[in-house]
Amino acid sequence: MKYILQTKNLVKSFGGVHAIDHLSINIVEGQITGLVGPNGSGKTTLINVLSGFFPHDSGEIIFSGVNRNKILSWENQIYNITRTFQQIRLFEQMTVLDNILVVLTERSPIYSLFERHTQYHLKCAEDILRKIGLHEKLSHRASDLSYGQRKLLEIGRVLAMNAEIILFDEPFAGLFPETVKKIEEIIQNLKQEGKSIVLVEHNMAIIRKLCDHLIVMDAGKLLAEGHPEKVLSEKIVLEAYLGE
Numbered sequence: 001m002k003y004i005l006q007t008k009n010l011v012k013s014f015g016g017v018h019a020i021d022h023l024s025i026n027i028v029e030g031q032i033t034g035l036v037g038p039n040g041s042g043k044t045t046l047i048n049v050l051s052g053f054f055p056h057d058s059g060e061i062i063f064s065g066v067n068r069n070k071i072l073s074w075e076n077q078i079y080n081i082t083r084t085f086q087q088i089r090l091f092e093q094m095t096v097l098d099n100i101l102v103v104l105t106e107r108s109p110i111y112s113l114f115e116r117h118t119q120y121h122l123k124c125a126e127d128i129l130r131k132i133g134l135h136e137k138l139s140h141r142a143s144d145l146s147y148g149q150r151k152l153l154e155i156g157r158v159l160a161m162n163a164e165i166i167l168f169d170e171p172f173a174g175l176f177p178e179t180v181k182k183i184e185e186i187i188q189n190l191k192q193e194g195k196s197i198v199l200v201e202h203n204m205a206i207i208r209k210l211c212d213h214l215i216v217m218d219a220g221k222l223l224a225e226g227h228p229e230k231v232l233s234e235k236i237v238l239e240a241y242l243g244e
């Protein structure tokens with residue numbers, strides 16, 4: 001197994017709370033790594049820190065063997081990491097199509113020098129909307145979509161970023177089975193394309209189905225890491241869940 005992303009003794013505190021407490025974990029290249037743990041165990045904080053949304057207090061974040069703490073900020077773009085939010089974030093007053101186009105044009109400033117939306121961008125955006133099943137809604141305002149469609153649009157924006165590492169924070173929460181199935185397919189397709197994925201999810205059936213590698217956190221610490229079936233049968237993991 002090759003690791004694309006690792007943490008060593010990572011710490012992130014909020015006041016007196018150690019949300020991440022000397023955590024050392026591995027994210028596998030080109031595979032789906034599950035991230036589970038009771039509520040408040042630090043999963044979202046880990047995603048915030050890995051994606052650069054929050055700075056960490058101490059410890060190391062290592063991308064493909066290179067310590068990010070020693071990398072200049074402009075070089076961070078090389079590592080090309082993106083994430084979804086537990087709470088959906090969209091440009092509410094913009095159309096479905098424009099929500100995708102702004103990401104595509106931001107990613108390639110050279111095109112935007114000439115024309116805001118070239119045919120090239122339009123084609124990419126429409127391909128993404130077909131993948132997420134929202135092509136027929138392209139002229140609707142984001143605020144007019146259902147919860148499930150909004151979640152799909154957020155995932156469409158992540159696809160538009162074309163990042164190498166994608167962190168999904170509970171993408172299935174509160175969705176109907178058909179939307180869950182659609183997002184499962186999208187995540188499996190991303191793996192087929194060679195992307196490295198982290199998936200925070202509470203449903204163990206989904207974890208077992210999708211994940212190649214599993215990390216279990218409890219109170220900011222690593223409880224277990226390894227093959228999902230093996231990890232989920234460990235006594236310490238079962239106890240953490242029974243005690244929830």
Ligand SMILES: Nc1ncnc2c1ncn2[C@@H]1O[C@H](COP(=O)(O)OP(=O)(O)O)[C@@H](O)[C@H]1O
Nearest residue numbers: 014017019037038039040041042043044045046
């Ligand atoms: N922005 C924040 N400010 C203060 N405390 C926070 C913040 N984010 C998370 N925490 C605290 O850190 C701990 C871990 O939270 P979180 O990472 O959201 O857990 P999880 O995603 O596993 O449910 C909790 O005790 C939470 O209250």
Ligand SMILES: [Mg+2]
Nearest residue numbers: 043044045086
């Ligand atoms: Mg969370």
